[in-house]
Amino acid sequence: MRFKDVFSIIGPAMIGPSSSHTAGAIRLGRVARQLFGELPEKAEITLYGSFAETYQGHGTDLALVGGLLGYETDDELIPHSLEDAEQAGMEVVFIPSNNPAIHPNTAKITLSGNSKELTVVGSSIGGGNIEIVNVNQFDVKFTGIYPTLVIAHQDRPGLIADITAILRTEHVNIGYMDLDRKSRNGEAMTVIEVDSPISDRLIERIRSVDLIHTVGIIDLTERG
Template sequence: MRFKDVFSIIGPSMIGPSSSHTAGAVRIGRVARKLAGALPEIAEIYLYGSFAETYHGHGTNLALVAGLLDFHTDDDRIKDSLTLARQSDMRVTFHPMQQSLPHVHPNTAKLVLQAGDKKYEVVGCSIGGGNIEIIKINQYNIKFSANYPTLLIFHNDRPGMIAMITHVLQQYHMNISHMKVERASRHGDVLTVIELDEWRNKEVLKHLLLVPDINEVHAIDLMEGDQQ
C-alpha cells in the first residue's frame, strides 16, 4: 500500500464511527458507482468477515449504500442512505456471509450491480484508515487502491493494444504511475487498469473509445472532495 501523506495514515474526513467500517466502505461503494456510471437499479451486497458480523452496529450497510449514491466520506446524508436509496428506486439487498473469502482482508464486500442492461461485480477490502483495495472487477482478479485517478479499460487481446492506449495518454500529457493488465484468456477479453498521477483532460475517455477493440472505458476518480 502506497501512502501519499499523513492523511493516508490517520484517515479521511469522515462520518464515524469507524474509518475501516464506514469511510472505507463508502469508498468501495463509490468505486462500484463510478464503474456502473449511474445509480444502479439493483444492488446485491455480500458482506464477509467483520463486515458481516458488525455491519449494522458500525454502519457499514449505510456506508456502502452511501457510496453507491456517490456521497463522500464526510457527507451528513450517510446516516439516511438506505432511505435515500429507496426514494431513488434503488433496490438493495444485503447478504452477510458465514465464511470469509480465502486469502483476503476480513473487511471485504462484494457488490453486484445492475445498471440498465449492464451488470458489474466489484470486490473491495477496507484495509484501515479509510484506505481500500479493489481486488476484483467482474471476472478479473485485479488490485488498485483508488488513491489515484484510475482508468479501467476493457478491450480485446491483440498485439499493439497497450502501445495504442499509452500513445493516447501521451497525447494528453498524462503520466502513468502504475499499470496492470489482466486477461480472461489468451486472445480473449482483457481489463487494463491504469493509475495516473493526475487528470489533465477528460476528453481522453472519448479518444480511447475510438481505438479499435476497446469496448469500455471507465474513470475512477475519488479524489475530489474526498481527502486522504
C-alpha cells in the same frame, strides 16, 4: 501498503465510528458507482469477515450505500442513505457470508440496471484506504488514490501500446498499470492509474481504439 502520512492512518474527515468500516466502505461504494456510471436499479452487497459480523452496528451498510449514492466520507446524509436509496428507486440487498476473504473488511458489490451488470470486489484496509482486487471477474488491483482508467478490451497485439501512446500524446503520466485476461485473444481488462485528471478528450480517444469495449473512470477526488 505503505502509509504516506498520519491521515492515511487515522482516516479522513468522516461520519461514523470507524475509518475502516465507514470511510473505507463509502469509498468502495463510490468506486462501484463511478464504474457503473449511473444509479443502479439494484445493489447486491455480499459482506465478508468483520464486515459481515458488524455491518449494522458499525454503519457499514449505511456507508456502502452512501457511496453508491455518491456521498462523501463526511456527508451528513450518510445516516439516511438506506432511506435515500429507497426513495431513489434503488433496491439494496445485503448478504453476510461465512466464506473466507482476502481481507477481514471485504465486500463484493454487484450492481444491475439498464440492461447491464457490474461486480466489484474490494477491501477497506485501514485509515479509510481501500484496495479493489476484482472487477467483473478480472483480477486487477487499484486503490482509488489516483485518477484511474478501467478499460475492458479484446486481447490483441499492440493494443496496450496504442493506449499508452495516447496517454503520451496527451501528456498524461502513468503511475501504475495492471492487466488480466481470460484467455489468449479473449476478453481482457487493463487498469491504469495516472498522475493527472482524466479529460473527456482522453476518454474519447481511448474509446476510439479498435477492440476496446468500455472505458471506466475512477476519480474519488470529485465531489458527488
